[in-house]
Amino acid sequence: MKTITLTLSLLFLPWLSHGQLLFHEGFEIELPEGQTTLGNLNGWQESWNSERDSQAMVPEYNMHWESPFPPRGRNIQISGTREGAFKQLPEALNGQTVYFSFLFRFFQKEGGLGQFRIRSDQGHVLGAGFQEGRFQVQAIGETATWGNVRDRENYMIIGKITINEDGSEVNISANAYTTRASIPLEAPEEWSGETGHKGPARRWNGVECFAASQNVAFDDLRIGLTWRDVAGTRR
Numbered sequence: 001m002k003t004i005t006l007t008l009s010l011l012f013l014p015w016l017s018h019g020q021l022l023f024h025e026g027f028e029i030e031l032p033e034g035q036t037t038l039g040n041l042n043g044w045q046e047s048w049n050s051e052r053d054s055q056a057m058v059p060e061y062n063m064h065w066e067s068p069f070p071p072r073g074r075n076i077q078i079s080g081t082r083e084g085a086f087k088q089l090p091e092a093l094n095g096q097t098v099y100f101s102f103l104f105r106f107f108q109k110e111g112g113l114g115q116f117r118i119r120s121d122q123g124h125v126l127g128a129g130f131q132e133g134r135f136q137v138q139a140i141g142e143t144a145t146w147g148n149v150r151d152r153e154n155y156m157i158i159g160k161i162t163i164n165e166d167g168s169e170v171n172i173s174a175n176a177y178t179t180r181a182s183i184p185l186e187a188p189e190e191w192s193g194e195t196g197h198k199g200p201a202r203r204w205n206g207v208e209c210f211a212a213s214q215n216v217a218f219d220d221l222r223i224g225l226t227w228r229d230v231a232g233t234r235r
Helices: 227-231
Strands: 009-011 021-025 077-078 085-090 097-106 113-122 125-131 134-139 141-147 154-165 169-177 191-199 205-213 217-223
Touching: 009 141, 021 227, 077 085, 077 205, 097 113, 097 125, 097 227, 125 154, 125 169, 134 169, 134 191, 141 191, 154 227, 205 217, 217 227
Parallel strands: none
Antiparallel strands: 009 021, 021 217, 077 217, 085 205, 097 154, 097 217, 113 125, 113 205, 125 134, 134 141, 154 169, 169 191
16 A cells, blocks of 8 residues: 655644744645545545545646646546535634635536635535636625636635634635736735625634536645735745
8 A cells, every 4th residue: 555645734823923824735645556536535524515435536637836836746626516525624713814725727618616615613614716607705605706717727716714703703805816817915905706794603613625516626725824825926
């Protein structure tokens, strides 16, 4: 059996004012011989809406991005109806404002849904990605959409999430960039997509890649305290 390696950094240390990368998953995973899906490998597990193993494949496909992230040999691809890969964070994000980023590409000319999500311990969702061919952010039942997503093009989504102390009030904002875009050095004052939700207290302590009815690739998930932690602006 091959050695399993995972490029993963979980650094939930006391919050620092100068910025810090809190979570990074590069999916540089060497699967055991004969295994093709993520399954329960190294703590990743299937999304909460199914008892089956995750259908997230781990192909040798390069999600190329000139910068800030170097080309990598692996990502995950999720296909099928309502499939996902979930991981619980060592500490909840309640009471914090954090930034996130990820690379994605989808392989369907129209329709479908693909999201990177922050999840509560009750399964509620803060999501960023696309639905029905348009970029989208979601805060539980509230959504905002913008722009059009092109089939088979690499994108970077960068966003911000604010969660109050008891998790009852949440806000999510995001922008989408192609490989041809110039990523700003500082966080934007205005976002392409913004939405929020107020409701009962919740504990936001999970991350998930999720797709429905198409093939979606995800890579380089990052959560940090500042824009530069996740945007890596070296252009």
